[in-house]
Every structure is written in structure tokens, then in C-alpha cells.
Amino acid sequence: MDAKTRFDFKSNIDAALKDQQLRRNLRNAMDILVDKRQAVFPDSDELEQLRAAGNAIKRRALKQLPRLLEQLEVKCSQNGIQVHWAEDTTQANGIVLDLMHRHHATAVVKGKSMVSEEMHLNHFLEEKGIEAVETDLGEFIIQLNHETPSHIIVPAIHKNKDEVAAIFHEKLADTPYTEDVEELTAIARQALRKRFAGTTVGLSGVNFAIAETGTLLLVENEGNGRMCTTAPDVHIAVMGLEKVVEKLSDVPPLLRLLTGSATGQIVTTYVNMITSPRKKGEKDGPKEVHLVILDNGRSRILADPQLRQTLLCIRCGTCLNHCPVYVRIGGHAYGHVYPGPIGKILTPQMEGLERTGVLVTASSLCGACGEVCPVKIPIPDLIRRLRNESYDQEKAAVVPGGGYKKNLAETMVWKGWELANRLPVLNEMGTRMAGAMGKHLPKVGPLKQWTSVRTAPRVARSSLHGRVRKEGVSHE
Amino acid sequence: MSPDLPGSVYFFGTCLMDAVYPDAGMAAIRLLQSRGLDVIFPPDQSCCGQPAYNSGFIEEARAVARKQIQVFSQPYPIVVPSGSCAGMMKHHYPGLFAGRKEEAAARRFAGRVYELFEYLVKVLNATFEDRGDPVTVTWHSSCHALREMNVVQYAKALIRQLKNVTLVELLRETECCGFGGTFAVKQPAISAAMVKDKVEDIRQTGASTLLAGDCGCLMNITGAMAHEGMAIDGKHLAEFLWERTNGR
């Protein structure tokens, strides 16, 4: 994809909508995830209380963000964790590469990390002759197939077991074709076990970084995350700077919200809290632990009081699961690292409106996402805000690329609309004209699109205004 | 009539009801009148401003919103036959004028807004007697009526009052129908996919009538059903209620 041009959202959407298998898989998967979440939060009053608490905890963290990051750095350093700062993904990749070189490492085993996707780390390392081995089963599958994840939590959700069977059979040496899921999992376990034992460097993301104690917290079900952060000699953790929370006591409610919203679990198999590298006398664990704190536009997002709510996100993926658009087009259609509702508001703020602003048109503002977000991000409001920024009427756009959509035609349409709705005489004239045309409204522009799948709306001969007058309803 | 109830209420017709579903508008007015209320329809009313507001044209939306606030000047409740428009006025008008001189007026206005079925059930405690023939219906809840105004419970309560009406619920009742105002125009393919699924869901219920509380959804869904040649009727619940009960 050309970095300078807008990505072809329309083609992506059209292709996805036509892909019946994709749509079936997605619908199935989303139904399951929605039901699981409902089952794990049976008491809606309690859930609302928990969401409010999650929102308050994250807001308190954002309120003190620079101070907490400084505290995190101090505590981590005291514990022996080396802290690095990266303004953008180029710097972050450079830091990782440097660490790889320092340890003469030619491969790295990776736990699932959306930030590493944001960095396009695998591609970057591969160009430098370093192998990045995805170890989360979903990521492992799509890596073999040279794909990117289509969902924040379940990266291979768009794949059937026969597709996985084919991928393993074709891409892994000496691997028979089997659709048995237990066997497929065993194949992955065997393939990766050697890598865990034999690789010098492991890389992970961070779910929450606790400033109070300098602790990195990770959640997972498979055990690959613990493998990547415990078996190698070096552990590199990459995180977005908004992942820091103030206190240990902030963790239990956030954890419950995260695992409940993401996979409908009360808790994941493992909650892994890392506070230092291997200490003297300890027999295992990495001898070096590095934390890379990534900005990549987050500090800019923080500067706007409304838009900074984007940074409340704890990357649970539930907004995707409830979105009527995501379930129909899947993650790849969005063309960028973060799909779904959160992706719609995050991507334009990171990549600029002029290239990615089209993403915010792909929402009916139904509000399903905002209703379920565990930390109460008002996603529809932020979509609307980004639409405002796209036209930048008030010349106060803060998002890069603001005003890119400003054009005379649309401005005139809405000015006309405004006039008609402010001036009763014009309003009546308009409805009377449309009413007179009856079913002969010209099928141009918006009406053309509309009538490809629906009959045109029939404007009544006599509007409600007219009827009300005729039937003598009070007017004051 | 109860001394606690107002003698007069405003009726905000909404722009879509005005142009496309005036019968439903008259039915809603009659329903309120049948409860002994004097219904006032200020002729200078037009649109709540949501189309521009949702599209990124906030200045234009603000100008039109300002007009509505001026037009509905008396302290009467404002009854709105749409969860979408009611939600706009109740939940978004205050923010539209935050920090501006109209802020107080906007808040007062917003505080007086009720969705129609909310008003009938919660405030008026209205009961209706079904005089119609047996019929099977299904209900689509508009996203804003559901999530912003939380009034779908009242609409369904009214349907359930009608003894000859069987309500078969949609499998995905709370999923968006794909209208979203300008969304249907800006992302027509996705919108089409959504309304097609909604129509299929309706077909599966075996209902002969689709009921909804929002004209945007109604226009979208009935348009799609007609395009597929389906014989299912689509009505605004206000019109259905009036026809079945004649206000009694």
C-alpha cells in the first residue's frame, strides 16, 4: 500500500461483503464472543458500576500520565528493568534491533502484541535478516500465511479449521493434513517448543504497567506469553505510553473488565506480573528485561480533552464484537493495524485524516460499541468529532489532516439544508415540491444509491404541517 | 384529568414524519389528544438538526437547533415520535450550546423532551383497548430509542397491551438496520448489507406487520422489503396503535 495515497476502503469493503465464508465465520465468532461476555457479567447493575470504576481508574491515570511514566521508569530501573523511550515506530524498531544485535540474536519469539503490529516489527526485523516467530496460536497461523491479524484478540478469527489444516500442511515441514483441532494445536505446540527453549530473545506487549511497583502485567491463556518472557535470556516488552496505571489496587477491576470483555472469562489461564529480571540466586527467567515505551502520536491525542478519551482503551476488542459494520467486513477491510470502532477513531488520529478519514464514514452511529466499552469511551461522540474535524468548519481542527474533506458542493448542500430548516416558508416549499413529485423523485446522487436496494421514499402530498393546519390542531 | 398532568404538550413532528409519514404524525397527535391533552404543533418547527450534526456540519446543526429552541418557547413538555430525534434534543442540545449564551435555554429545552411512547406509558400511564383482528407483528428498535433514550421498553409494553396482537421478536432485534442517516448514502454497500439482513430476520418471524418507532428506520426497512417484493406491512407504532384502538 502506497504510504501517500488513501487506502482503497471501498474495494476492501466490496470484497469483504461478497465473501460469504468470511461473513459466516465472523457472524458465528461475534455471536459467541457477545454471548460469552453477557454470561460472565450477569448482573447489569454491577457491570455498570465496574465500567464506571474502570473509566475513573483510567482517567486518573491519564490525568497524571507524565508523572506516572516517570515513576514507572524510576521503579522499573530500581528493579533492574531497562527503560527505553521511542517517539515513533522507527525509533522503537531501532531499539529492538539494537538489542538483538547486542545479543547476537537472529531470532525472537513473540507473544501477541498489537503495539508490535503497529511497529510492523516483524517485517522490519525480517528485512534485517532476523526471524520474528509468532507464538500465539492465532498469530502463528496467520504468520505462516503471510497475513496480518483481523481482530485485536482473536487474530485468526476469519480462518476455518480446514484453512488452518491446509496452512500447516503446506507451510510446516513434515506435517500431515489434519482438521482435528487437538492435533493442529499439538503440531503448533511441538513446532514452538523448540523455539522457546532455543531462542535468546523474547518479546511481548504489556496489558498494564503499574507505576507504583514498576510491574509489567500480561494476561494470556496458552502459556506462550510466559514462555517468551521467561525462557529466553532477554525479554523485551513494548507498550503504548497510555498503558500505565497508577496503583496495584487499580489492577483487579481493570483485569475483570479486560478478560470479561475480551473473551468472556473471569480470568485468563495466566496473569503474569513481572517486576525484575532474574535476581541473584534465581535459577531461571531472563537476565535482562527491557521496556520500550512508545509514543507514536499518543502524546498529541492526549492534548485534546475530548479526543484523549481514545487513550482510555484497554484493547479488549469488545467494540469490534458488537459492531454491525465489523461483523460484515472483518478486520482486514479497515486496512490498518487497529480495526473496528476503536480503530476508526485511533487510526485517523495516528495516521492523519487525509489518508484515513474515510474510516469514520463507516459507522451508522448505532452506539453498540459505546454501550459495551468497559472503560466507557464515548466512541460515537468521537466518531462525530472526527467527522467535524474532517470538514474543519471552525478552523480549530487538532487532528492532522483536519479540513481535508472541505468542499464547496457539500458545504452548499448543508447550507441549503440549514436555510430550509430555519425558514419555515422555505421548509414548506421544499416539502410541498417533493410531495408534488410523489413517486417521481429524481434518482440521482444519494437517491440512486438508495434505490439500488430499496424503493424510493414517497413524500406525502400533504405534509404533517399541512394536515395539522387542516385538522385544526392548536398552533400555540 | 389528573391535576399533576399538564394540560398542554408540544408535539415535535420530526422532518421525516412531516414529509413521508404525516398519517403517523396525525395518529400520534390523536393518541395524545385522546388522553385529554391539548396538543400544540408550532408551525415554525422543522428538523432537530441531527443529519448535519452526525455528518460533521456542526455549525449548520447548531443554527437549526437554535431555531427549534426558539420555536418551542413555552415550558410545556415536548413529545417526539422518534427516539432518534428525541435523543438528539435531550442528550446533545446541551452540549451543542455548552459555553454559549443559549446554554441555559438549551438545558431547559432538553429537560422537557420526551419520546412519544415514553410519555404515553411513563407519564400518562395510558391503557388501550385492542379493537382489531388478530395479527402477528414484529418490532424493530431504533438504536437511539434503545441506547440513548432507553424507551424501547415502553413501546413494547404498549404492543403487549393489545390482546389480539401477537409479538414475535426478531432474532437480532437490537442490531442496527443500517439507516444511520447519511451513512446509508456514504457507505451504501454496508448499509445495504445491514438492511438486507434485517429484512431476512423480519421474514423469519412470520409476522405480517413490522412496527417501529422511528421514521428513518421505517423508511429504510420498508423500502428494502418493498424492493424484495415482500408482502409485509411496515408501520409506525403510533399509527398502528391509533388504528387498533382509536385512542380508547
Added chain:
Amino acid sequence: MNKPTYNPTARERILSRLHASGTRQTAVPDAPLPQEPRLERDEKIERLTALMTAVRTEIHVVEADAWPKKLVELARERGWKRLLYGPKSPIGPEIQAAWSADAKGLPERVPYLQAVKTFKKDLFETIDVAVTSARGAVADTGAVVLWPTPDEPRLMSLVPPVHVAVLDADTIYDSMTAMMTAENWAAGMPTNALLISGPSKTADIEFTLVFGVHGPKELIIIIRK
């Protein structure tokens, strides 16, 4: 040897942007947490058992001193060949005693004494089961808590296909918050702290649940009352 890329300018620039962002003005609403349960010991055992067995953990509740008997019973039953443990751990001596009493049909006891570098092949390839103590457990979450030590290193509860944890019923807390507060975790966290709720699992392929991915395939908890 090059130093890692430490770019003080990046740090200063990021922090100065953050400080200038006006985020200090963020309003933080008052938001109380939901009430947490307060359970009796037996209720805690029950709740913990219910939640953990739902994710395929095997739980045995025994009288305090009888736990080594249970371990020995399981060892004979399951046909384990090599059992890893920490001789100097809180449960080490009792394991040694149980083996000394009658090692017939029992797996070979393998003490975790060397650093992992020389032990890795053995650990990854020949150990059937690792037995560790547990620091405690959290009833409302359904997880045991481990703070690995030099005597019971981290990989014990991760690499072998079976992990047995010995848990004192009196160390089961109502909730994570209760445990963190009572034990004052904020005063200092260990190298690694773990919550473990069951054997490793995945549902990444068509949501079909499979146990035993990269972590253990079996998790056995012996709760001593």
C-alpha cells in the same frame, strides 16, 4: 559493543509533550467499586473449586498433613516417571520424606538445583510433572497465586506437561484486592508473581477449546485444610 539506543532527546520530548497536554485538567468522577464477597473458609474452598474445575483444573481437598499421601497416590496412579521439585521449598522436605518412606512405583525425584542454562534440555524434554507450593489463592477469581523463588523457579509451573500445586486452605482470599491488601503487595513485588487458573488452553481455531498448548496440559491442586 554498542550501548543500546538510549535517546535522551526522545524521552525529554515525549515527557514535555505530555506535560504540556493539559491532561492535568482531566476530570476524574467518583466511582465506587462493586461490593466484594466475604466468605467463610469452606465457602472459599467451594468457590475456588467450582471456578477452577470449570476450566479443567483437578482439585483434591485433604486434611493438612495428608497431602503427601495424596501426591504419592496420584504419582502411582498417573505413571509419572520424573517429578521435579524444589528440595529447599516449603514442601520439599515432606516430599523427600514421602519418597524415603516408600518409593515403589514412584517417579524419580528431580531437584531443581541448577540454573536453567544447564538444565534446559532436561526440563523441556524429560520432566513429566513439577510440584510447587502456592502462596495462596483467590476465591472470587478462581486462581492460585505463585511467587516463584530460587527454590521453586518460574519454569516449574510452565514447562512440564503437569503442574501440581499444594495450597493451604487458610491462604485462600476472597478476592485479589483482599489478598494484595492483606499481604501488602504494594510494598514490593517479587521478580515474578503469577495467577494460574487452570491448564493452558486455546480456542483460536473455530472457538474449539483445546487444553495443553504451551503451558501444562494438566493442573492439579492439592488443598490442605
